[in-house]
Amino acid sequence: MSLQKLTVPREAAGARLDKFLSAHVPGLSLERARGLIEQGHVRIRGKKCQPTRKLWGGEEIELSRPEPRAPARRFVEGPELPVLHDDASWVVVNKPAGLSVEPAGGNVPSVVELVAARLPPFDVEGQALPGVVHRLDRDTSGCLALARTDASAAALERAFQEKQVDKRYWALVLGETPERERLEGPYGRDPKDPRRFTTKVRSARRAALSYEVRERLRGATLVEVRLETGRTHQIRVQLAEAGHPVLADALYGPDETRTHPAAGAVGRHALHALRLSLPGVSVEAPLPEDFQRALALLRGA
Structure with a gap:
């Protein structure tokens, strides 16, 4: 106490x-x-x-x-979570694909539960769990920052609001993109399918990102994306609706994104949170093996 x-x-x-x-x-x-x-x-x-x-x-x-409440479930065993940064305020891990950030029920651990068990202590909203201020989709890999305390969660949220956070993603997309492009538009849930989001709606919420080419490949392009806003599924949605769907994206891409030879190599949508810069902290998450396999195949190796 x-x-x-x-x-x-x-x-x-x-x-x-x-x-x-x-x-x-x-x-x-x-x-x-x-x-x-x-x-x-x-x-x-x-x-x-x-x-x-x-x-x-x-x-x-x-x-x-009072002492923070212990989590309802405790998972120690689970996928490896390489630690990219750890201090009294924040923990940044390299999240693997296939793992949810927050608890989703069942016997499958989440990033939050694994980090709480492996890297204590945490005290956020009275619970011994890290604070989640930004998220990655289940099948997106890479840099994820978590807060240790209420104060650090508030500081991290303020840093996002004040545009002091720089997030860079690498994506493998189908086709040949412009050398660089900025995409902005309204954003909301797709009225025809509640699982999906779209820019083709009337909404006061905006979504914006920019990207530039890192490498041109056989039938695909490796792009680096800079997020200006942090909407759910945003990169996947905006790139797909611009005509450049993320490779192996079963939700937003056409059949070609799943039948492309490199889709089997990556096994999930080819999106990786490569770099994350917070006030006083800058980290980079190495490309995972599945992403590297897809790259090698597209390069003709």
């Missing part, structure tokens, strides 16, 4: 206790603040309080945090 003390400034007089805490304790959400108050972990002059209590300014708040 850790104890934190905060003195309420005079100019905060009249503020609600729960809102004051969520605004002044890094990473503490309003919901989490209310929960801690209701559980008796927030006291003023030694007494329990209500979330709606009005502050008068000058008083001292004592905030105690």
